[in-house]
Amino acid sequence: MINTLVKNIKEKNAPIVVGLDPMMSYIPKQITDKAFAEFGETLEGASNAIWEYNKKIIDATYDLIPAVKPQIAMYEQFGIEGLIAYKKTCDYAKSKGLVVIGDIKRGDIGSTSAAYAVAHLGKVAVGSNKIAAFNEDFVTVNPYLGSDGVNPFVDVCKEENKGIFVLVKTSNPSSGEFQDQLVNGRPLYELVAEKVVEWGNQCMGDTYSNVGCVVGATYPEMGKVLRKLMPNTYILVPGYGAQGGKGADLVHYFNEDGLGAIVNSSRGIIAAYKQEKYAKYGEACFEEASRQAVVDMLEDINQAIGRA
């Protein structure tokens, strides 16, 4: 699957991913009004509004981008109905040729991680049938439980040609609380990075591994070190835009081939119409604002890494 992601990135000259993390407050009034009129102010109403909103954003941007990254928590908060919108969003994005990175941050003991891996990347056995439940292309994985919590995901990646991104250094302000703690003089996230390389060696694509990692845009110095520590590991980079990361900060997340990193923006794209810069589009044309924000993000990043 990493080969497909790299191919998409090259073809579109776009090392970016759009985070589909819908908040009700982002969704334009014309969409929520319609959904609430049909389904009421219910979980079903919210779910339908989210789905319509996502669909319009995908339709307006899919030709420019290689992938989307729906954040499952934003759907899970609307319960079963919300997860139906998550599934519809994943399926629709795939039908548009996009790689789907499910941002699920799951991770547990072995047998339980195996169930999560099956849920999101594999197929579950029911009687004599094998059925894919959510069927994303990649998912994010939390490494706190160690190798036997990650290996079941790697196993499914091998069987199904799927991929994962393991949290190494997250973008949030207090990520250092545990991740930066020094172990024999080196931060814990470097130990995790070394394990990511080990896990990834079992599951290589052509140049990069199907086991990638997550390193936040908000820690560029650490990104530079981690890039060197994991030369064949794709880095999923959250924290660009709304969280403070800029294109110029991201140069060292990439390898010299211009590959090796994929930068996520969520709010900055999907709620672009709320920014002064894109105010002219208004709520009515929110998806055109999203498209322009993708164009601008691409220019910012490609210029920084010398691909513009």
Added chain:
Amino acid sequence: MINTLVKNIKEKNAPIVVGLDPMMSYIPKQITDKAFAEFGETLEGASNAIWEYNKKIIDATYDLIPAVKPQIAMYEQFGIEGLIAYKKTCDYAKSKGLVVIGDIKRGDIGSTSAAYAVAHLGKVAVGSNKIAAFNEDFVTVNPYLGSDGVNPFVDVCKEENKGIFVLVKTSNPSSGEFQDQLVNGRPLYELVAEKVVEWGNQCMGDTYSNVGCVVGATYPEMGKVLRKLMPNTYILVPGYGAQGGKGADLVHYFNEDGLGAIVNSSRGIIAAYKQEKYAKYGEACFEEASRQAVVDMLEDINQAIGRA
């Protein structure tokens, strides 16, 4: 919510929780046959089999136990249909007076953790309505992202009188890979434990905090140290039974008041009929085997901690 859990534990003299982690291979043939006949070998068929299985186990054990702990991964692998069974199981257990500990091991950056907290412990805003989606009483939380990933859960616990159990030292064989790494001469899990105390101080019940922790039964020496480090923190203890933990190993997870820990058994209870010890019940009376396994587990643990 910790007060309710403690009250249930005292009333039933039962510091245990039954893990509702259904695998298809555990479910007796009479149940899967019936579900597949009605719904086919589909996700819906699997989901219905799981629900019937859980319901019978709850009916056969609820008067003996204070709580159940459904592991959401085992449902998520069956997609939307599986999560419907999860929700039905949680609701049914609550209707029987049981405390429901959702073993979800979520955790993310602040705004995303807030969405998970709302999904599982709180209420989501839809227009002018506030709606509870999954509505467990407690959930488990992964601390790898640090305080700003945990605090949104603590905030919802305060608002809604709910609780969490934060992973400190997990029961799996490779949990030490990162959790045991020494930071200034002390294992990382002790640093996490100190943070658990800090988070918990914001959210106290009468004696214990609504912020509990997870420490595996498989590491009794560490459990002893952690017990002292977190005197007012309830410890959820997985790893008893099938994973190798025994009652005698668990003495030091409890405080002198005989409280402070709640021991989970999943397979050992729900698939008891598959053990030689309970073979006489057979598949047909699997729920009676589960009941007897609860009785035996209670005796083992209460004897070890001097409550028998």
